[in-house]
Amino acid sequence: APLLGEKLTPEYYKQTCPRAERIIAEVVQSKQMANPTTAAGVLRVFFHDCFVSGCDASVLVASTSFEKSEHDAEINHSLPGDAFDAVVRAKLALELECPGVVSCADILALASRALVTMTGGPNYPVPLGRKDSLSSSPTAPDAELPHSNFTVNQLIKMFGDKGFTVQELVALSGAHTLGFSHCKEFADRLYDFRGKVGQTDPTMNPVLAKGLQAACKNYHTDPNIAAFNDVMTPGKFDNMYFINLQRGLGLLGTDEELWTDARTKPFVQKYAADSAAFFADFSRAMEKLSLFGVKTGADGEVRHRCDAYNHGPISAPK
Numbered sequence: 150a151p152l153l154g155e156k157l158t159p160e161y162y163k164q165t166c167p168r169a170e171r172i173i174a175e176v177v178q179s180k181q182m183a184n185p186t187t188a189a190g191v192l193r194v195f196f197h198d199c200f201v202s203g204c205d206a207s208v209l210v211a212s213t214s215f216e217k218s219e220h221d222a223e224i225n226h227s228l229p230g231d232a233f234d235a236v237v238r239a240k241l242a243l244e245l246e247c248p249g250v251v252s253c254a255d256i257l258a259l260a261s262r263a264l265v266t267m268t269g270g271p272n273y274p275v276p277l278g279r280k281d282s283l284s285s286s287p288t289a290p291d292a293e294l295p296h297s298n299f300t301v302n303q304l305i306k307m308f309g310d311k312g313f314t315v316q317e318l319v320a321l322s323g324a325h326t327l328g329f330s331h332c333k334e335f336a337d338r339l340y341d342f343r344g345k346v347g348q349t350d351p352t353m354n355p356v357l358a359k360g361l362q363a364a365c366k367n368y369h370t371d372p373n374i375a376a377f378n379d380v381m382t383p384g385k386f387d388n389m390y391f392i393n394l395q396r397g398l399g400l401l402g403t404d405e406e407l408w409t410d411a412r413t414k415p416f417v418q419k420y421a422a423d424s425a426a427f428f429a430d431f432s433r434a435m436e437k438l439s440l441f442g443v444k445t446g447a448d449g450e451v452r453h454r455c456d457a458y459n460h461g462p463i464s465a466p467k
């Protein structure tokens with residue numbers, strides 16, 4: 150949460166753009182109906198925004214010939230275009246309704262909440278009043294975001310450094326109840342676990358391993374091949390992700406290790422057994438995530454379009 154400056158509140162646009170929330174929900178709902186991968190995409194974009202310089206829409210800035218942005222980071226290459234498109238559409242609708250008022254950072258936070266709810270997940274409060282960033286670093290995302298080959302130690306350290314508890318790490322990982330991952334993110338578990346050629350990760354359910362080995366076999370030549378994070382209910386926001394982990398049905402190494410590691414296992418057990426507990430903890434953790442590193446006042450601006458700063462490129466190359 151912002152320690153100084155203005156406090157965020159769900160009522161922030163009550164006078165200036167009272168229909169903002171409803172407009173965003175309507176736009177992303179129709180986008181989600183036309184393209185069901187939108188929800189997972191937007192949720193991941195939101196996470197990648199918040200963990201890198203706070204929830205300030207820095208992830209939405211497009212690269213220009215003058216200035217690279219977070220889009221150029223390797224880890225962000227797989228963020229789906231449909232997710233950015235959903236935000237662009239919401240912004241267009243809002244600029245017609247109340248020009249220059251609703252920040253892109255708030256749009257992303259509200260769009261994520263709307264899509265979580267729409268796919269069956271909880272509804273939770275989203276305080277508003279975030280400003281949009283004045284910068285976007287092409288190197289920060291690869292350093293600030295967790296990678297699929299991280300150990301639980303590394304996950305706990307990275308989340309802990311940002312003020313998130315082990316419980317919040319596990320609850321937020323429940324976002325992998327939606328969406329998919331490309332084969333390269335888990336191929337080592339299928340073909341050369343711990344660097345041993347022909348070795349499969351023994352913690353992976355053998356039926357799943359066989360299926361994935363077949364599905365991913367040409368992933369080097371076709372890097373677009375992907376598998377559902379939650380093999381049972383990939384489009385529904387539920388606690389199936391945690392039930393899966395208990396059966397060796399986690400897709401990423403970082404998913405399955407939450408079940409293997411004694412520090413995270415109790416939370417996996419709890420959320421697998423108790424969907425209401427997962428929804429309650431996910432809600433609290435998402436609200437906290439949505440306040441992480443937010444900018445207010447002169448620390449940011451309300452962008453006119455989400456992919457560019459209002460001032461344009463600072464300087465042209467010589």
Ligand code: HEM
Pocket residue numbers: 186188189190192193196227228229295296297298299304318321322324325327328329330331332334378401403
């Ligand atoms: C705990 C550490 C985490 C790691 C190591 C991790 C890693 C990954 C990876 C490698 C992918 C696959 C990307 C691709 O191949 O396209 C992915 C997808 C995804 N992640 Fe995470 N993630 C983590 C936490 C989170 C959190 C906290 C959220 C949100 C609150 C989140 C939301 C998602 C979603 C929704 C997808 C599916 C995206 C899609 O279908 O387009 N992840 N994650």
Ligand SMILES: [Ca+2]
Pocket residue numbers: 197198199200201202203204205206207208
């Ligand atoms: Ca950011």
Ligand SMILES: [Ca+2]
Pocket residue numbers: 326327379381382383384385386387388389390
């Ligand atoms: Ca699911």
